[in-house]
Amino acid sequence: MPELPEVEVLRCNLEPLLVGKRISDFQVLKPRVVRPESPQQLEDGVTGCSIKGVGRKGKFLWLDLAKARSRATFPLTIHLGMTGRLFVQDSGDPLPVHTAVVLGLGRKRLVFRDPRSFGRVTLETDSLNQLGLDALSVDFTVDQLGAAFARTIQAVKVRLMDQRHIAGLGNIYACEVLHRARVSPFVAASELRLAKLKLLHQAIHATLGRQIELGLKLKLDFAGEGKSDGLFYFGSASGQAPQSRERFRVYGREGEACPTCGSKIVRAEQSKRGTFFCPQCQQSE
Ligand SMILES: [Zn+2]
Structure with missing residues (x-):
């Protein structure tokens, strides 16, 4: 499971790729990772918003979103859970297996892939507020x-x-x-x-x-599985990959x-x- 350092490295990599982009469409392929809202509520809440920043607290990551012609931002929180990964891909690329949520960003898209569906995407802020x-x-x-x-x-x-x-x-x-x-x-x-x-x-x-x-x-691009997406950095679903073991x-x-x-x-x-x-x-x- 990614801990603070991995999520911070992910945040630093994602921020330049996402800030300034507008969410053109929002798809939920695994409804289990969206809660407590319904997928439709989340789609209505974020479609058309611009991404103003990428934040982190503990192991939680969020996108700071703003509605059109508004300066006020609100977080779309993403918790990676055990096996969640975020990729920024060309919108024409095939979606990875186990894709849970897709944020269309014009020619690019942000993909949340989560084989075991322990991750979570939400506009609710309770989880963030409960953190120390x-x-x-x-x-x-x-x-x-x-x-x-x-x-x-x-x-x-x-x-x-x-x-x-x-x-x-x-x-x-x-x-x-x-x-x-x-x-x-x-x-x-x-x-x-x-x-x-x-x-x-x-x-x-x-x-x-x-x-x-x-x-x-590390040269990470978070473009997808099997590329330089940091799999060797994050480790695989079954634990840390051998290459990352020497860090401990x-x-x-x-x-x-x-x-x-x-x-x-x-x-x-x-x-x-x-x-x-x-x-x-x-x-x-
Ligand atoms: Zn000793």
């Missing part, structure tokens, strides 16, 4: 991290992934930032002292920032040597997710 601070926003300070961790018995890794508290970290980057900060994934979030909170806050910035930097260096310190590296101390990396089940960590570097205090 974006993990890379300037408002997300060490104090805010402390506030997100206060008064809970939840393990730090589980809390880090709760989008209502901090938006953007999923299973992969939660493992990565905890290793970088040398924090055990199993320790209760509220037990972390200030020194550890500072290290973790730094690790979040450093890890996500570095991943975005790496992603922006611990995630997906069970049994390999920890890059810090050389001990074997361990995989454990935690809240039904695979947690990768170094038992030597990441001890509970």
Whole structure:
């Protein structure tokens, strides 16, 4: 599942391709990804609108739309879910299999492809409003991290992934930032002292920032499956592609040597997710 860095790289790539375009038509091929509105309501709401910007918070992406002769913008939110992908293609190209939604943009079109239909396209803003601070926003300070961790018995890794508290970290980057900060994934979030909170806050910035930097260096065009669409960057439906594995310190590296101390990396089940960590570097205090 794409996490904050992947969605930010996607946003940076899409923005120059989409800003200034007008939505000439809107088609829903998989009604399940449109909710709570009906496909017709969504079509009526966006057709004829211009795209003024592409925004992101946490793992959510949105298009800032404006109606003709209006300056007021409103978001069309797109959540990629597990397997959702966005492509900008020529309108004459054949549609990819599993296309869920198509926004016609004159000679181009924006295609939302979603094999498993866990993604979502909506004009409703509740999901955005329920998100905690974006993990890379300037408002997300060490104090805010402390506030997100206060008064809970939840393990730090589980809390880090709760989008209502901090938006953007999923299973992969939660493992990565905890290793970088040398924090055990199993320790209760509220037990972390200030020194550890500072290290973790730094690790979040450093890890996500570095991943975005790496992603922006790749020549991605998001034109479709099998081209330079970032499949090797996003990984496939079954997980991260082999080429992207080298980006990670611990995630997906069970049994390999920890890059810090050389001990074997361990995989454990935690809240039904695979947690990768170094038992030597990441001890509970
Ligand atoms: Zn280690």
